[in-house]
Amino acid sequence: MDDVERAFRAAHGPAVATLIRLYGDITLAEDAVQDAFVTAMDRWPRDGVPDNPAGWIVTTARNRAIDVVRRDRRGRELAGQLASDALRGESADAQPIRDDQLRLVFTCCHPALRTEHQVALTLRLIAGLTVPEVASAFLVSEATMAKRLVRAKYKIKAARIPYRVPGAAELPGRLRPVLSVLYLVYNAGADDRTRVDLRAEAIRMTRLLAVLMPDEPEIAGLLALMLLSDARMPARGAGGDVVLLKDQDRSLWDRSSIAEGQALVLSCLRRRRLGPYQLQAAIQALHCAASRYEDTDWAAIVRFYDRLIAVLPTPVVALNRAIAIAESQDPAEGMRLLDELADQLAGYHLFHAARGSMLERLGQRAQAADAYACAAELAGTESAARFLHDQAAAVARG
Structure with missing residues (x-):
């Protein structure tokens, strides 16, 4: 059943989008796709997940939509569309x-x-x-x-x-x-x-x-940011386990995605029209360029964070900048910057995790354990909470 649910979730977006194009009704599309999922839950565990789950869902959902509109008043409005679809013989595999x-x-x-x-x-x-x-x-x-x-x-x-899709002017x-x-x-x-x-x-x-x-650098910046982040995904832990950047096995990183992402970042830098996504991608490119965590160019990362916070002055950006400053300069200075964010990020688990790390580096082990424990209580996933509880216990043991 897990395989069925995963396959359906992958097919959901394409199926809903296609049915909206065919019938122009979001609610009808959602309901028809959901009914197709009910059918899939019955058939796929028995018959196996089809080679093209999205095509199967679209075909089944379209048949369901036809049944609905035939007995609904909307059938008069959509009858012409249904006839047109039938004449075209449009394939769900297109x-x-x-x-x-x-x-x-x-x-x-x-x-x-x-x-x-x-x-x-x-x-x-x-x-x-x-x-x-x-x-x-x-x-x-x-x-x-x-x-x-x-x-x-x-x-x-x-x-x-x-x-x-809007026209070029829009x-x-x-x-x-x-x-x-x-x-x-x-x-x-x-x-x-x-x-x-x-x-x-x-x-x-x-x-x-x-x-x-093609002339909009923020799109290239976002693409680079995604590619560079995705390249590190295989090293971030199996089964949702948390593996910090400094502990990741960098041999597992996808070098082809890193190369593509870094090439996009270089292209963006040459344009000199840096926006938030391009700056975030540049930071990720620097992380990916380091063969070891100890080789990370933290000074350059801080400079990019200085530019990023000028165009995207959010508490989370300020948090990450404080972490970079702690790595490049002094954990005490990073701690001072974190304290300034306490009111804004009190409910954010990564803020408390960062405090725990800096307090640990400053030798304040009891306070560090408390910060990690607070982060664990606020964590949104079981794996993150487990990791942070382990951090708290390790610091408390000394």
């Missing part, structure tokens, strides 16, 4: 089944929608996250997120937001929320390392954007 997702990203990221609705709707429809998973990403209740998604879908319908203004969405989709796959499909789809759609807008 390449457009995948590129429909890019159209759906731009639909979900239309400026008529609020930013939080753009991101939530895309995570739900494209990434296939459940409503509780999307709610967790936004730190809101499931009921609140469900209402938010309903409002977003109603807005798309009421405003007649088109299901298409693309620049529509880019920022799309990049945010793609990065959040990637991070959803990075947080759950079994979701290789999410990371792969985020990278694929970013590549498509790069083809659409």
